[in-house]
Amino acid sequence: MIIFENVSKSFEAYGKTVEAVNDVNLRLEEGKIHGVIGFSGAGKSTLVRCINLLEKPTAGKVILGNTEITSLPEKKLREERKKIGMIFQQFNLFSSRTVFQNIAYPLKHSGMKKNEIKDKVNSLLKLVDLHDKAEAYPSQLSGGQKQRVAIARALANDPKILLSDESTSALDPQTTKSILRLLKELNGKLGITIVVITHEMQVIKEICDNVVVMENGKIVEQGDVFQVFANPVKQITKDFVDSTSNLSMIHELIKDRVPIARLNEGECILKFTYIAHSASEALVSYISRKYNLNVNIIFGNIELIGEYPIGGLVSIVSGASEDITEAIEYLRNKDVEVEVILDARISH
């Protein structure tokens, strides 16, 4: 368990005090993958650096398991840091060292013998799928391979926590996926707690169990990823949800009078949003049969978060006015949020 108690961190910049982290209380459960999402300057990097005290909080306590890390003297703190791995956006590998030497770096004062270190490094290389690159220099590797080396190095001392600071932001989508998969795998195999900092929803969706949304140094929303993104409360959370969905595009289409969004009499545009675990039911075919409606899906966006689908559909519905009303009623009872975006029904 990682516990933040009233943690604040302020910086002096140009004579002004900036509260990068402002009175944060947070508990991060062991063995899970936690995502911290926010725009740049939200304080997420600073918050996560308070876990290994690369940033020392100006107030408050950080507790890891039974250790209050904020009260440790420098030497003990360094020992504690060995149990917290960290990877970075720019990989931060030592360019004068080979892959092998990079991974062996944190093992120097571990009391391990030379051949033990060799075995350890080789098993780490196997873990990140790079066993044939031991003698290569970082400059000879691709971005994804560099990050794998960095992950292996971060895991050298068998840490209980792995911090990932935008570790996929410098990578292409394909490589991002493979690194995320690796992190997920490590979480499953080693039971390691992972804290991921990101500004990309995709990362959260793909691997996180829990999410913490930050804005202006404060936590604005947190919890189970599905819960938070199915029912976003704060505007910023909604923005993040929208960032991976195309549903809000409908408003622009209507404004631009695109033919597809033009309605005939008796039709209306509805937006269905799945807010509970309901997308697995055949709701669209059901309402079209039961209420005798034509449902023309303009576009849709349904994704899996964990095991559950989340997202929605924008569609043009035509039929009798009262049938449409009833269908809307039915869907709302099924925990589907229905928004009438444009209505060209004939009122009776």
Added chain:
Amino acid sequence: MQEFLIRIFPNVMSKLPGFYESIYETIVMVGWSGSISFIFGLILGICLTVTKKGGILQNNVIFKILDTVINFLRSIPFVILLASLITLTRLISGTSIGVEGAIVPLVFGTVPFFSRQIETALAELDPGLVEAAQSMGSGPMEIIFRVYLKECIPGIVRGTTITAISLIGLTAMAGAVGAGGLGDFAIRFGYQRNQIDVTYASVIVLVLMVSIIQIIGNIVVKKNSH
């Protein structure tokens, strides 16, 4: 060959032992003052880097003192430094003339320059690497030796090459206090007695020395850049 040399460098050939002696003196001066300056300059350069704002052992007072002293020493022309250090030189090496007398002022003339070179070389290190080392539990000493000094070898070697070459230039001036060496040789015979071939011969040897240092430096840099 012998005749050819006698024809081209008559005055050099007539005092060949003295010429060799002066080459030897130059090498001794560069060797000793270079080695001593390397150690002090490296230490000071590291101190500047780590005590700087944002450094791993940030200390404003120490940084300000070092910074000021280095700037002060660097702004004194070497010839004046030579003269003004005579008392101190006598205290340290027992004499203020000859090769031994030249080493102290040469060190004072070189260390400030070299420590700036080191500071520049170490400043090139990506701060992310220091952060990564800290996150792996490295302390300040470990970061200095295993990160700064290891990662910055190419920059340090470049700075060393430049400094060694400028040190050769300084040894020529040290001739002014009777330190001997090639510069002294060239001035005494080539300039004061108008034996122009002595000057040329000295220049050729100095160019060779500089070239050798530069070539060695380049090889070391190349070997350490990955």
